[in-house]
Amino acid sequence: MSRTQQMMTTHPLVDGTPAQDHTVLAAITALNECAQACISCADACLAEDDLPQLTACIRRNQDCADLCQITATMLIRRGNTDPMLLQQVLLACRTASNACAIECGKHDHQHCAVCAEACKTAEQALTDLLQPPAVTPHRTL
Secondary structure, X not given: OOXXXXXXXXXXXXXXXXXXXXXXXXXHHHHHHHHHHHHHHHHHHXXXXXXXXXXXXXXXXXXXXXXXXXXXXHHHOOXXXXXXXXXXXXXXXXXXXXXXXXXXXXXXXXXXXXXXHXXXXXXXXXXXXXXXXXXXXXXXX
């Protein structure tokens, strides 16, 4: 069990179902990995010979990293987060992840390929998190 998972399950305001907690934990993990990949990709872009062609990539990396970090931070909070605010942050982060994946996909650098994959994973985790909970049909005997 990760420390993040331990913190989530030991918080006095645990209110989600185990399935929802798993989806939240997966998103936090994906967001943290995406942020680190974006930070590293921006740094690697700065060292490339074709730097002028990478300025949009660097900016997308920075925006995505910032949004991933703040979104992961908001998700780990178990208190009374405003649901509408959280939804808007999740949507903005998903948009930034998608834009960064597209931009990184335009370049032939290996670090861009790794970053694009991390962004796609984060985008999918956010999409999963934004899905309404499945309703199980009530069965009668």
